[in-house]
Amino acid sequence: MPTPRHRYRSDDEDSARWTGFPFRDGDIVISTRSKSGTTWMQMICALLVLGTPDLPVPLTVLSPWLDWLVEPRDAVYDRLAAQPHRRFIKTHTPLDGVPLHPRVHYVVVARHPLDMAVSLYHQGANLDRERIAELTGQPASTGSSGERPAVREWLLNWVDREADPRAELDSLPGVLMHLGDAWARRHEPNVELVHYDDLLADLGGEMRRLADRWKLPSPGPELVAAATFGRMRERADRLAPDTLGVLRDRRAFFRRGGSGQGRDLLDEAARARYQERVAALAPPDLLTWLHR
Template sequence: MLTPAHRYRSDDEDSARWVGFPFRDGDIVISTRSKSGTTWMQMICALLVLGTPELPAPLNVLSPWLDWLAEPQDAVYARLAAQPHRRFIKTHTPLDGVPFDPRVHYVVVARHPLDMAVSLYHQAGNLDRVRLAELTGQPAPTGPPRKRLPVEQWLPSWVDREVDPRTDLDSLPGVMLHLRDAWARRHEPNVELVHYDDLRADLGGEMRRLADRWGIPVAVERWPELVEAATFGRMRERADRLAPDTLGVLRDRRAFFRQGGSGQGRELLDASARARYQERVSALAPPDLLTWLHR
């Protein structure tokens, strides 16, 4: 049995659910940090694997979040076992927390950490915490909701937070831990790194690159409709189908596809805060990774 190097646990997730998972040849594991393009990559995988914009089921059914505690492990395993097509499975766990199998392809999507953090801030305001606690067996929040800082004040505090990255993966140290591990594996034949901004700049080119890497044949005449179906605007229009939220953890499903922009995080920081961000990330990641991530 393949055993990951590390176990990651939070109130909502447990990477130990990967241990013993029966992989198949050609499985695709989508490993991203929150709000870094997870659903976008799930959609790209669905379009490439199935070859049609008319998906047979919602994305969270086709591509379940294996280590999320809101669904029983047996149910997730059974759903994946029943799939006749090539499987593509979601996780927010870094690659060193997932069994590394040479038969499996791993894709990590990276996004500028400041942009990811802004999306994370807005996503946090869209979550029903009471419902989430109910699903994961955690104590329900009590008392009045804590007042949230405006995003302009919250973002510098997110940059400055000193935490254990292995227990707080959505922190800046946690984001960089995830990307640093993937960067170190980028030359492995079954690991792909994808930059969020490359998807924005050349979606068709990135989809073709991934199809080639994964050995997925796509008829030439199908490319225009597949690429169109993967655009952010088209996905937002189909939010009820792509992110149906059958478990009721979102307050607004359409807000899940909020904007998807780039550069918004940097614009919220003044010169001093931007310099502090650069100081922090320079201590958390090698220069070549930062050059690629910030280009």
């Protein structure tokens, strides 16, 4: 039986859409925070499952974001039901908000929170919020947003801001709550944690490890090359999560993909403040793994 779940809701997401979803044995649920490697892991899953870099349809059609409200739930269910291959489904919901079945696989990608936050800042300028409001039936914003602060100032505020982690999942408390829940489940046989920096350092090794865990064929060099950041950026029109026109620039979605940019923006005092904040939000062993 699935474990009890917490319901996560926002203007454009609702984890209750998982209720009643007809899982199949071997399904893969990709649970990540925003800008932490979601699309990267979707592509890795597509390559491992299909065995070819030539995807039959855009990636977001193959691997829909099930709890996103821009598309009717039944349409997403029907599309997944029609897939003859093993399915790999995207969510930004933590694992305590998704039905947990012993014959379903769950993978959580962790990225250094400061790097994730910098990517989130830049992503904010690339979203067409009027289009998202139109798709979700929300009223469009009428007030002036004013000038955005520079990225360093924004990042400092992000580190210091107190937030309810269950209401603001992309806050620092929300990021560490999501990862902390996954960390506590890391020894379960159907839960995999993947570190973003491990994908950068040894993409082929990580893909082979996941293939072994999921009983899929080991990828050859062609498949590993297709999952590199540069190759994915070249194919942004097919791989960016934007079949409904919510991004202003699909190539900008794959902005940089590196590691360390968040830490480089902070001076010694700000880095010490960050360490103080995270020490109060997550266990030491998780932080050691996350920040290595």
